[in-house]
Amino acid sequence: MVDKLTRWLPITAISTEHAKFDTQLMQNPDISGVEYQQGELFGYEVKEYLLEKWGRKCAYCGKEGVPLEVEHVVPRNPKRGPKGTDRISNLTLACEECNKAKGNLQPKEWLEKLKQSRRKLDQVRAENLPKILRKLKEPLRDAALMNTTRWVLYDRLKKTGLPVECGTGARTKYNRLRMGLPKTHYFDACCVGESTPENLAIEQEYVQVWTALGRGSRKMCNTDKYGFPVSHRARQKMYFGFMTGDLVVAEVPEGKYAGRWVGRVAVRTSGYFDIKGGTGHRVCQGISHRYMRLLQRADGWQYEKIRIEKGGSGASSPGVNAGASGAV
CATH class of the missing domain: 2.30.30 (SH3 type barrels.)
Structure with missing residues (x-):
């Protein structure tokens, strides 16, 4: 895909997002002390991982497009029963309403209360809670996959002969939120890496989306x-x-x-x-x-042209990274 773009467009540099997750820190936040993640990107890695894992919606009621809070499935200060931890295996995302409704109840206690309620919202929560408990036991396989493949991507991009800049998902999100841009793949691509300018002038009305479909199978x-x-x-x-x-x-x-x-x-x-x-x-x-x-x-590819969602601040100083977050 990069080879095609460099043939058609005057690209002089590449900014690529390396989705990097510290799986040790996710499993044990105290592994290297509190100073490990403090700084301007403090907390972004864990929150970004949770957003991807839980589909950017409330795990209990399924609401989308609302502020989400990090929720401890097994509470840290329970009224009774075992005490929860800050490990990633005990964290999910919840809207404010669901977070307050669950409070310091153990999952099984809350499930019993939900089953007794006749509210439609509580019935949805009762249906989703067992799914959440099953999903919490899933290993960090996707995070490990990204950790092992990101440098293969980097080596292949270096072979193009262009300067290659590496940026993390946390940096991309930080830049996008700083400029007030919506969460889309193409706006993420504009915010990859430290070279992202202070202001972006985005004048295009349409964007091309390339999706790798493969060429079928060899099964005869x-x-x-x-x-x-x-x-x-x-x-x-x-x-x-x-x-x-x-x-x-x-x-x-x-x-x-x-x-x-x-x-x-x-x-x-x-x-x-x-x-x-x-x-x-x-x-x-x-x-x-x-x-x-x-x-x-x-x-092996699908090419689509979609209209760019307007929103956020498009200021006067031009500058777009020649990278592709989520596309490469």
């Missing part, structure tokens, strides 16, 4: 649940000018799927294809190839 045989072959794929990929993964638009004049459909096509030898939406689910099936028009060949 479909199997049943026991692993025995039930069918074999044909070697031919192209049928009636289309192949699986092509982006198409279909104008269906009549029938159950009458209307205009846009998505990725799944071809068949009969000439009647299926169309899948952005999430991979089938939106219509059995559509004749005669009603379809090719928009983009399947090359």
